[in-house]
Amino acid sequence: MATCKHFAVPLVVGAVVAAPYLFGEYGSLIGSLAVIYSLVALGYVVLTGWTGDVSLGQVVPYGLGAYATFWLSHTVGLPVGLAILLAPLLTVPIMVLCGLPALRLRGLDLAIGTFALALVGQLMVFRSLGEWLSGGDINPSFARQVVPVGRPSVGPLALHTNRSFYVAVVILGGLAYLAVELIGRSPTGRTLRAIRDDPIRAQVLGISVGRYRLGAFVAAGALAGLAGAFVASLRQGVTPATFNIFESLNLLAVAILGGLATPRGALLGGTLGAVMPELSRFHTFHFLQGRLLFVYGASLIALLVFRPGGIASLLRWDRQPPIPLPHLDGDVTAPAAGRSGSSALDPLLELDGLSVAYGAFKAVDEVSLRIEPEETVALIGPNGAGKSTLIDAVTGLIVPQNGRVLVDGREVTGLPPQRRAGLGLGRTFQTARVFPSLTVSGNLVAAAHHHVSDLGESKRVAARLLDDFDLTEYAESLPPSLPFGSLRMLEVALAWAPGPRILLLDEPTAGMDPTDVERLAVLLDRLKDRTQLAILLVEHDMGVVRRLADRVVVLDQGRVIATGSPADIAADPAVVASYLGTSADRLREEETVRRA
Amino acid sequence: MDIFVQSAVYGALLGVGQGLFAVALILTFRSTGFLNLSIGAVATVSAYVVWDLWSKGSVPLAVAMLVALIAAAVLGLVTERVLRPLRSSSVVVKLVATLGAMLVVQFLVTTVWGTEESFLPLFISGGLQMGRVPLPWQQIILAGGTVASAVALQVWVRRTTTGIASLALAEDAGAARALGIPLGRVSAAVWALSALLAGIAGLGLSSFGILNNTEMTLSMVTALAAALIAGFENIPLAVVAAAGAGAFTAAISSISSVSHVAGLKESLGFMVVLAVIVLRPKSLGQTLGRA
Numbered sequence: 001m002a003t004c005k006h007f008a009v010p011l012v013v014g015a016v017v018a019a020p021y022l023f024g025e026y027g028s029l030i031g032s033l034a035v036i037y038s039l040v041a042l043g044y045v046v047l048t049g050w051t052g053d054v055s056l057g058q059v060v061p062y063g064l065g066a067y068a069t070f071w072l073s074h075t076v077g078l079p080v081g082l083a084i085l086l087a088p089l090l091t092v093p094i095m096v097l098c099g100l101p102a103l104r105l106r107g108l109d110l111a112i113g114t115f116a117l118a119l120v121g122q123l124m125v126f127r128s129l130g131e132w133l134s135g136g137d138i139n140p141s142f143a144r145q146v147v148p149v150g151r152p153s154v155g156p157l158a159l160h161t162n163r164s165f166y167v168a169v170v171i172l173g174g175l176a177y178l179a180v181e182l183i184g185r186s187p188t189g190r191t192l193r194a195i196r197d198d199p200i201r202a203q204v205l206g207i208s209v210g211r212y213r214l215g216a217f218v219a220a221g222a223l224a225g226l227a228g229a230f231v232a233s234l235r236q237g238v239t240p241a242t243f244n245i246f247e248s249l250n251l252l253a254v255a256i257l258g259g260l261a262t263p264r265g266a267l268l269g270g271t272l273g274a275v276m277p278e279l280s281r282f283h284t285f286h287f288l289q290g291r292l293l294f295v296y297g298a299s300l301i302a303l304l305v306f307r308p309g310g311i312a313s314l315l316r317w318d319r320q321p322p323i324p325l326p327h328l329d330g331d332v333t334a335p336a337a338g339r340s341g342s343s344a345l346d347p348l349l350e351l352d353g354l355s356v357a358y359g360a361f362k363a364v365d366e367v368s369l370r371i372e373p374e375e376t377v378a379l380i381g382p383n384g385a386g387k388s389t390l391i392d393a394v395t396g397l398i399v400p401q402n403g404r405v406l407v408d409g410r411e412v413t414g415l416p417p418q419r420r421a422g423l424g425l426g427r428t429f430q431t432a433r434v435f436p437s438l439t440v441s442g443n444l445v446a447a448a449h450h451h452v453s454d455l456g457e458s459k460r461v462a463a464r465l466l467d468d469f470d471l472t473e474y475a476e477s478l479p480p481s482l483p484f485g486s487l488r489m490l491e492v493a494l495a496w497a498p499g500p501r502i503l504l505l506d507e508p509t510a511g512m513d514p515t516d517v518e519r520l521a522v523l524l525d526r527l528k529d530r531t532q533l534a535i536l537l538v539e540h541d542m543g544v545v546r547r548l549a550d551r552v553v554v555l556d557q558g559r560v561i562a563t564g565s566p567a568d569i570a571a572d573p574a575v576v577a578s579y580l581g582t583s584a585d586r587l588r589e590e591e592t593v594r595r596a
Numbered sequence: 597m598d599i600f601v602q603s604a605v606y607g608a609l610l611g612v613g614q615g616l617f618a619v620a621l622i623l624t625f626r627s628t629g630f631l632n633l634s635i636g637a638v639a640t641v642s643a644y645v646v647w648d649l650w651s652k653g654s655v656p657l658a659v660a661m662l663v664a665l666i667a668a669a670v671l672g673l674v675t676e677r678v679l680r681p682l683r684s685s686s687v688v689v690k691l692v693a694t695l696g697a698m699l700v701v702q703f704l705v706t707t708v709w710g711t712e713e714s715f716l717p718l719f720i721s722g723g724l725q726m727g728r729v730p731l732p733w734q735q736i737i738l739a740g741g742t743v744a745s746a747v748a749l750q751v752w753v754r755r756t757t758t759g760i761a762s763l764a765l766a767e768d769a770g771a772a773r774a775l776g777i778p779l780g781r782v783s784a785a786v787w788a789l790s791a792l793l794a795g796i797a798g799l800g801l802s803s804f805g806i807l808n809n810t811e812m813t814l815s816m817v818t819a820l821a822a823a824l825i826a827g828f829e830n831i832p833l834a835v836v837a838a839a840g841a842g843a844f845t846a847a848i849s850s851i852s853s854v855s856h857v858a859g860l861k862e863s864l865g866f867m868v869v870l871a872v873i874v875l876r877p878k879s880l881g882q883t884l885g886r887a
Contacts, residue, residue: 104874106879107687107879108688108879111692112631112873113870113873113874116820116866119814123862293703293706294699294703294704297702298696300699301678301697301700305681305682
């Protein structure tokens with residue numbers, strides 16, 4: 001395996017260098033096309049492989065790049081080389097304009113929307129562009145509406161031959177490849193993958209999901225735009241017939257064929273996309289003649305059914321490189337997010353008459369609550385009392401009908417989840433919501449990254465949390481392979497990573513066995529002393545509540561029915577009747593039975 | 597103004613026929629989560645079969661139609677069987693897979709019948725006349741059939757056990773299996789039915805346009821818009837929406853200034869799709885009861 005790896009890189013580089021010499025002008029043409037398709041596929045890696053958005057309309061920026069090159073070189077009069085470099089930049093504002101409405105959509109809706117966009121592009125935009133740019137007089141017939149684009153020159157050197165053009169394209173394409181590869185290894189790449197895995201979890205961790213998705217959409221568009229610019233110059237002309245929906249699907253098929261998880265897969269797919277049509281010219285592969293539609297369609301289905309990761313996953317290219325974490329020296333704590341030095345008079349978190357209703361049913365009914373700095377408040381109550389709904393309303397996942405949420409005396413009721421996280425609000429979920437495709441340390445780095453100054457710092461935070469939560473041995477594992485207790489630990493560690501000042505823990509011990517419950521309780525006790533944050537703890541286990549809470553609030557049918565110290569609450573007759581009467585211990589027993 | 601209204605009526609009638617595609621789309625999507633865009637290519641196959649056997653050959657029309665519809669249903673069955681392993685994949689993966697199926701069927705069409713354009717004569721000649729706009733019997737019959745099958749399917753889906761079972765499939769396949777619903781058989785039946793409807797639409801519609809390898813795939817757009825407007829839920833509403841979309845496009849296209857912009861007429865339908873999908877409050881995933 002290792003020797004294989006050692007040979008692979010020089011082999012590929014050798015092939016790239018040798019191609020024009022072995023196959024001459026023809027080989028250079030195919031080589032250039034391989035780079036062009038690879039660029040589009042690289043865009044798909046960023047957009048679909050990492051961010052999880054599927055666009056069926058990549059032909060739009062591809063075509064725009066081609067027409068922009070013509071416009072810049074022919075109408076504006078710039079040198080062709082400069083036009084090629086500027087063309088992708090010209091697609092950026094257009095992609096932002098398309099992206100702003102398009103990215104209100106996700107999943108299937110986005111795919112359908114971009115499908116329609118590609119068809120509008122095919123049927124109208126490119127035809128009109130062709131007509132308008134050619135002044136309507138080059139050739140009135142639609143099919144032959146070719147607008148000419150020249151070949152670029154570098155200084156005094158004109159790249160008239162395919163071979164010289166190939167060299168230029170390889171250099172520029174190689175730079176684009178390196179850029180994408182670097183993004184993939186950076187915290188930004190991990191953030192994108194976190195968004196694909198669970199956008200809501202990402203938002204709650206303070207990640208501006210919309211901005212990242214728009215960024216990925218525009219980056220994929222710019223890469224396709226560059227590819228379009230290259231293809232215009234390579235073919236020395238642009239015709240609207242090239243940019244149709246089938247070409248768009250072919251571009252997607254090629255990207256999926258190679259694999260969407262890694263930039264290397266994109267190179268593989270792009271090369272296949274360029275070489276396959278040409279293979280059919282050779283005798284041995286003559287059966288491919290006229291059957292490419294079939295090959296693309298069938299391999300698309302076969303890959304989706306058998307290998308969703310594309311050829312790259314067959315070659316096991318989609319493994320994540322380990323993150324080298326620093327050794328812990330001294331006491332590193334997670335950073336405190338948001339505004340510091342708040343007025344001592346303000347409570348850290350205040351709920352003022354908060355109400356959430358679903359139709360006639362009031363899930364949360366006029367709840368007012370204050371949590372002071374460094375205070376731990378336990379929120380208890382029977383199932384369906386509105387505890388999780390309350391946390392959802394505080395963190396911005398649902399909109400309350402009435403009432404206000406204040407952090408540091410500042411109203412946040414209308415703010416989106418990521419802004420609230422930026423002010424220091426963190427939470428965990430009842431069922432572990434971590435990012436399954438990132439390693440455990442990748443999870444923590446992605447979560448910490450938005451709240452610290454540099455990569456080194458987020459790695460230190462990750463290393464510290466791994467140590468605190470007994471997760472070091474799993475640092476390079478993927479979450480689905482973790483034992484249940486450790487998965488719950490990761491869920492809590494993830495909430496800690498951005499360095500919140502207020503943490504809302506939604507039944508952190510739910511479903512854990514007694515040993516793990518004890519472990520987590522001890523850990524929370526230690527961490528809350530060290531990091532001095534305020535905690536709102538939703539918990540059924542009265543042992544954990546007694547150990548951690550300074551104050552207990554009891555919620556029943558959406559209303560606060562009692563508040564007091566843990567000892568007072570245990571003695572309160574109303575509480576005993578509505579909740580503790582069933583006995584906390586019995587609740588635990590029921591839970592154990594249910595899990596067994 | 598007169599021509600504007602008359603075009604709208606003609607467009608509405610054509611739209612109702614395309615509504616059959618919308619019905620087919622809703623069926624497979626609601627029951628198996630596949631937004632099966634390959635049915636446009638399936639419709640093309642059935643139109644070509646009739647053209648080949650009846651119009652070019654000497655086979656009686658009824659036999660040719662029967663063969664064409666069987667071909668469509670078989671294509672639906674085969675596609676369903678091939679894509680069945682994707683049952684629990686995301687709806688996007690399913691969509692991309694049906695696009696793959698579309699490419700394959702498209703290849704089939706190109707290989708057997710080439711890329712040249714042909715014309716399929718009317719099966720039923722004559723019709724009504726409204727001002728200067730002809731309303732051919734064939735379209736009226738197709739429209740009537742569409743409305744009838746939409747109502748019948750709505751009743752089937754809402755009132756019969758198999759119909760309700762077919763919806764349960766997409767919402768929670770695991771639970772459906774636990775209740776003893778034969779997943780494979782229900783899903784195969786729905787796909788065959790959907791392909792059959794597409795085949796009928798293909799036969800009815802292709803006499804009114806060019807018969808080539810891509811035309812029908814592009815005409816899926818009205819269907820898509822209609823299905824979206826109906827929220828992929830209400831089958832009769834989808835037919836009404838298809839009529840509306842058809843009337844809208846035909847009426848707008850009749851304005852002479854519109855025909856001056858290259859391709860504006862053809863892309864009107866896609867603009868409707870774009871507008872509807874961006875403005876819909878509910879996502880398609882939510883329609884299936886998933887987050």
